[in-house]
Amino acid sequence: MGFSKWIGATIGWSFGGPIGAIIGLAVGSMLDASSKSGSVRSQNQSETRSGDFEVSLLILASIVIKADGKQDQRELDFVRAQFVQMYGKARANQAFNLFREISKQANISTRQVCLQIRQMMDHASRLQLVHFLFGIAKSDHHVADSEVEAIALIASYLGINPKDFESIKAMFYNSSDSAYKILELDSNATISEIKKAYRKMAKKYHPDKVSHLGKEHQKGAEEKFKKVQEAYEQLQKEKRI
Numbered sequence: 001m002g003f004s005k006w007i008g009a010t011i012g013w014s015f016g017g018p019i020g021a022i023i024g025l026a027v028g029s030m031l032d033a034s035s036k037s038g039s040v041r042s043q044n045q046s047e048t049r050s051g052d053f054e055v056s057l058l059i060l061a062s063i064v065i066k067a068d069g070k071q072d073q074r075e076l077d078f079v080r081a082q083f084v085q086m087y088g089k090a091r092a093n094q095a096f097n098l099f100r101e102i103s104k105q106a107n108i109s110t111r112q113v114c115l116q117i118r119q120m121m122d123h124a125s126r127l128q129l130v131h132f133l134f135g136i137a138k139s140d141h142h143v144a145d146s147e148v149e150a151i152a153l154i155a156s157y158l159g160i161n162p163k164d165f166e167s168i169k170a171m172f173y174n175s176s177d178s179a180y181k182i183l184e185l186d187s188n189a190t191i192s193e194i195k196k197a198y199r200k201m202a203k204k205y206h207p208d209k210v211s212h213l214g215k216e217h218q219k220g221a222e223e224k225f226k227k228v229q230e231a232y233e234q235l236q237k238e239k240r241i
Helices: 003-010 017-030 033-042 050-065 073-087 089-103 110-120 123-138 145-157 162-170 178-182 191-204 207-213 215-239
Strands: none
Touching: 017 050, 017 089, 017 110, 050 073, 050 089, 050 110, 050 123, 050 145, 050 215, 073 089, 073 123, 073 215, 110 123, 110 145, 123 145, 123 162, 123 207, 123 215, 145 162, 162 178, 178 215, 191 215, 207 215
16 A cells, blocks of 8 residues: 555544644655545544554654654664554554654644544543553663653643553553552552452453554553553462452
8 A cells, every 4th residue: 555545544533633734744745635635534533543543653652752862773663663563564664654754853742742632532542552652662671761751741641640650651660569550559458459450450451442443553452451460460469369
């Protein structure tokens, strides 16, 4: 599939608003008149398509990668590898070309981009965005404070509450209280509270929550779900449940 057909077929609401302006600047003359027209007609669709998620992810990833003042090759490689895994080599190449163009833009408004995403994208998909961003930050084996601050700011603009943010963040750190944070619990939680929290988090992070984004995004959702299961199993051993 050619670039213009790919972007026109997969993007819905994200072709409007500030995200659309960023895409338009990035692709420039790559979009022919017919694909522009088709994309504009689709922006009234409220359901998030795979392409809407993809473009949102590219823009937010470019913000996080530049948060520490440099672009580490390992982070770029991580983004590319994830896209190859999710979309296959051909589509990943198209997405990564767009990502490189987006990364060249100096004046991207984090707030405006996130507010558009928050308005149009469901909560489970927004949680998935935050999970992916932490994966990028951790790909060079060191999460800089500036990167955490950037993701925290993005999460706040996306309407992710602090407990959900800390839950996802804890999935990328090995600390004594990580299991509790993943399940959104205090370290003095009772056995009953642990069981209840597990059921709640398993439901919140179930891969089916993002099934509308397509099978290409299921793996990330499965990783979150697995972390919840591992956290519960760890607390089962500690509490002898």
